[in-house]
Amino acid sequence: NAGVTQTPKFQVLKTGQSMTLQCAQDMNHNSMYWYRQDPGMGLRLIYYSASEGTTDKGEVPNGYNVSRLNKREFSLRLESAAPSQTSVYFCASRVFDEQFFGPGTRLTVL
Amino acid sequence: AQKITQTQPGMFVQEKEAVTLDCTYDTSDQSYGLFWYKQPSSGEMIFLIYQGSYDEQNATEGRYSLNFQKARKSANLVISASQLGDSAMYFCAMREGRGFKTIFGAGTRLFVKA
Numbered sequence: 001n002a003g004v005t006q007t008p009k010f011q012v013l014k015t016g017q018s019m020t021l022q023c024a025q026d027m028n029h030n031s032m033y034w035y036r037q038d039p040g041m042g043l044r045l046i047y048y049s050a051s052e053g054t055t056d057k058g059e060v061p062n063g064y065n066v067s068r069l070n071k072r073e074f075s076l077r078l079e080s081a082a083p084s085q086t087s088v089y090f091c092a093s094r095v096f097d098e099q100f101f102g103p104g105t106r107l108t109v110l
Numbered sequence: 111a112q113k114i115t116q117t118q119p120g121m122f123v124q125e126k127e128a129v130t131l132d133c134t135y136d137t138s139d140q141s142y143g144l145f146w147y148k149q150p151s152s153g154e155m156i157f158l159i160y161q162g163s164y165d166e167q168n169a170t171e172g173r174y175s176l177n178f179q180k181a182r183k184s185a186n187l188v189i190s191a192s193q194l195g196d197s198a199m200y201f202c203a204m205r206e207g208r209g210f211k212t213i214f215g216a217g218t219r220l221f222v223k224a
Contacts, residue, residue: 042215058211104154
């Protein structure tokens with residue numbers, strides 16, 4: 001039982017490049033989330049998926065797209081990376097009132 | 111609009127003493143949930159405790175308790191008998207109603223001194 005897994009752990013991109021952050025959970029949770037954490041700040045919600053087949057915008061969705069591929073997987077795509085997207089990205093899944101977080105992806109955009 | 115405020119950027123506590131981390135919130139919803147998470151230097155987010163807005167008793171989980179004062183819109187975390195391993199960032203968070211969005215405060219960094 002791996003919980004929530006994220007790949008990659010680290011990534012460096014050049015401005016304008018694209019990439020997809022992968023997230024998977026093996027706890028059969030319906031809800032999944034993507035957050036970003038900037039230095040000295042709390043987490044901000046980018047997108048969430050209440051259930052398979054649905055996605056909705058959070059606080060800071062601009063510059064991102066998501067795909068809920070199936071119940072297990074929820075990916076985050078940066079189509080044209082910008083330095084302002086340098087951050088740590090956390091994926092989470094939720095059951096009742098508890099969110100389970102992945103280990104995070106540290107992304108640097110040069 | 112929802113808002114979470116943590117006014118203590120950093121706190122120091124002596125090992126084995128209790129410490130209170132402050133959290134105030136703002137919401138127009140009657141139904142909401144309040145959470146505390148711990149983030150050690152390794153970076154992972156660890157769920158600590160949850161309080162529902164209709165819960166009559168303060169939540170407790172081991173050495174963690176949540177001092178919920180609804181009228182004052184505060185949800186302070188109390189850690190009893192602090193341990194060196196409690197040194198970390200602590201985040202207060204709120205989920206509105208039965209919805210899916212959760213907002214986080216800026217966090218408080220706790221330092222436990224030996």
